[in-house]
Amino acid sequence: MIRFEQVSVTYGDAPAPAIGGVDLTVPEGELVLLVGPSGVGKSTLLGTVSGLVPHFTGGLLRGRVTVGGRDNRTHKPRELADLVGTVGQDPLAHFVTDTVEDELAYGMESLGLAPDVMRRRVEETLDLLGLAELRDRPIATLSGGQRQRVAIGSVLTPHPRVLVLDEPTSALDPAAAEEVLAVLQRLVHDLGTTVLLAEHRLERVVQYADQVILLPGPGLPPVVGDPERIMAVSPVYPPVVALGRLTGWQPLPLSVRDARRRAAGLRERLAGREPEPVGGTGTAAPPAATAARTPLGRLLRRRATTAKDGVPDRTGPLAVVSGLGVRRGRTEALREVSLTVAPGETIALMGRNGAGKSTLLSALVGMVAPAAGSVLVGDLAPHRTQPGELIRHVGLVPQEPRDLLYADTVAAECAAADSDAGAADGSCRALVHELLPEVADATHPRDLSEGQRLALALAVVLTGRPPLLLLDEPTRGLDYAAKARLVGVLRALAAEGHAIVLATHDVELAAELAHRVVILADGEIVADGPTARVVVSSPAFAPQVAKVMAPQEWLTVTQIRTALAATAATAPAREPEGTE
Incomplete structure (x- = not known):
């Protein structure tokens, strides 16, 4: 169905191709998984199938890619739209209408399908992806995971013969991810659809793959084989x-x-053996002396001794949420939520898409006002505090890190962060160098990978040295190695006395990092306790090792x-x- 013949892609003046030596066939009616470390060209390879590479992205494509006999050198993306459905890493870039139902119908309208066919397929897709309750909702009001499901649904309705998916489960909770993967399996097994997908959360998908394509490094030829053989040699697993x-x-x-x-x-x-705490699975934060021995810990200590007067005291609770209620239009997003966050504590907020995790983070950073109850960060009410004052108490790295990045270069972003935080010149750049030593000052943030943008946004937020750090889905787009580096950074911050609250669907991240897990459902807290106690008893939120080793x-x-x-x-x- 998909044939790559000695394909390579080189962007601009890059010294080496993004992908090279790709010579393989993806058979019809199979689910093929594309794996490899961040930055090896997975998204580029996927883009050649839909024609986005090179017709939209630019770059020089050598070799030949054919899909169903159509050559993407002579067929632009619109001429492949009836054959190939594509969902990229960013669902927002995919949408062209305002509501869920309109978005599901749009692709079929473009292909000129009959109204009765469109209506039937929209209803089928709403049921398949659990979107029926959202059919009339404006897309702008959906959570990140809900948007991801709508984006996937919008390419399913035209019934393409080939589906190309880049990180399709990255923003989904475990149950929703299983539903989406079940749909993909049904399409492959029952309809003969060819599915080519890239995914960093291999624990969710590798067991369903018929074949695995491993990209071992930038420009290196791929290795193809059955999942077990490839996992034995893959650097990511x-x-x-x-x-x-x-x-x-x-x-x-x-x-x-x-x-x-x-x-x-x-x-x-x-x-009879007791598991040793690993990075936060115990009930107490690691000692600050441990963090001081790390480069980031030493850098944070220097920031502490050179910061201006007025750095908030960290001896009491850093945040207290009492009986919080939040409304978004007619929807009650949070109800009677109470939470206390202590210095040095790492808390993972978990729950289904739309459970209220991002809303709770938004309340802690003052982006939404309480309809009931109260939120205090230190002694401040965030929604009544000026941003210039608030950033010294709490910082948020959102689901889309680029929402924080507005400048044309890394150096300009760092200069703006120093100015906004009232920090000494070079403070942000020193943090960036610690997190991203290979990134040059002149690099445009849009040219960074997802993981690099996250690191830059984290450095921007840390420049203000807020005692309370909030992260919303911080591992989207990160491979296992990049996630391990992030875990190391966050452990050092917690050991230094920062409190970390992260909203995540990544159960493996919570197991590695969190002291506590708080599970939200329909805007209410339904579980709050030490990580091991909460997740081991939860089939949905238990990590793989917990399921294997239970009880x-x-x-x-x-x-x-x-x-x-x-x-x-x-x-x-x-x-x-x-x-x-």
Whole structure:
């Protein structure tokens, strides 16, 4: 269905191609997963299928890409629209209408389908993706995950033969992600649709893939094979594969079910042992001395000693939310929410799309006013506080980091951040250098990857050194290595005394980082407690390791590696477990 013949793409004056040596075939009616570290050209490869590369993005394309016999060198994206449906990383860039139902119908209108066909397909798609309750909602009022489902639905309604999806589950809660993947499987198995998707959250999708295409590095030719073979050599892999590599299981498990079948011996070896806290799975923040030994910790200490007078005191609670109610139009977004945030504490807000996580963060940073109850950050009511004063108490990195980035260069962004925060010249640039040492001052923020934009936005917010740091879906677009770097940064901040509240659907991030997990449902808090206690008992929000090791309360591969290392010296030699 899709044929790449010696394809390479080079942008502008880049010294090397973004992708190179791509020579492969994607068969009809298969779900093919594209994997690789950030920046290796996954989005570029996907763009060649729809014709967006090079007709929209520019660049020099060598070789040939054909889809259903159509050559994208001679067929522009509009001439492939009936054959290829595409959803990029940013749903907002995809929308052309104002309401959910209109957006689902728009693609069919463009193709001239009959009204009765359009109506039937809209209803089918609303049911498939759980969007029926949102049909009349303005898209601007939807959560990030709801927008993602609408974007996917809008390309399903024309019934394309090929679906190209870039990070399709990145903004979805676990249940919604499973629903979307179930729909994709149905399209592949029942209708013969060809699905090519790139996804960093491999734990969600790798077990469903027929083939995996690994891009090992920028410009390097891809490696293609069945999921198990590719996961054995891939630099990016989900927790169950990491557990299989650690224990020597053969074949490698790709799903929780596969891993549980082989984990009986591992559970027996670890019975009676208590998991050591890993980055926040305990109940207390790590000591500040630990952070001081890291480059970021030392940099934050220097910022503390050089900051202007008036830096908020961190001895009491940094934020207190009492009986908070928030309304968005006719919708009651939050009801009777109470939460206290202490210095050095990391809290993960979890829940379905639309549960109120982003609204709670918005209330903490003063973007929405309480309809009932109160919000205090320090002794300030955020919605009544001037932004120049508030940024020294609380900072928010939104779902779309570019919402904070307005300048034409990294250097200009940093200069503006120093000015806004009243910080010494060079403060923001020093943080950027620590987080992004390879990024030049003259780089335009739009030319950064998703992970690099996140790091730049984080540096901009940290320049004000707010005691309370809020992050909304911080791991969107991040591979496992980039996520590990982010976890290291946030641990250093917590150890330095900052409180961190993050809204996330990434259960693996919560397991690695959070002291507490707060689960929201329909605007109310339904669970609040230590991470292990909350997530192990939740099928939806438990990380993969917790599901494999249940009822034991292990959350991460790191915890298991540490425990096995502690017993290795005294334990007798063992054969690899789970070998078949």
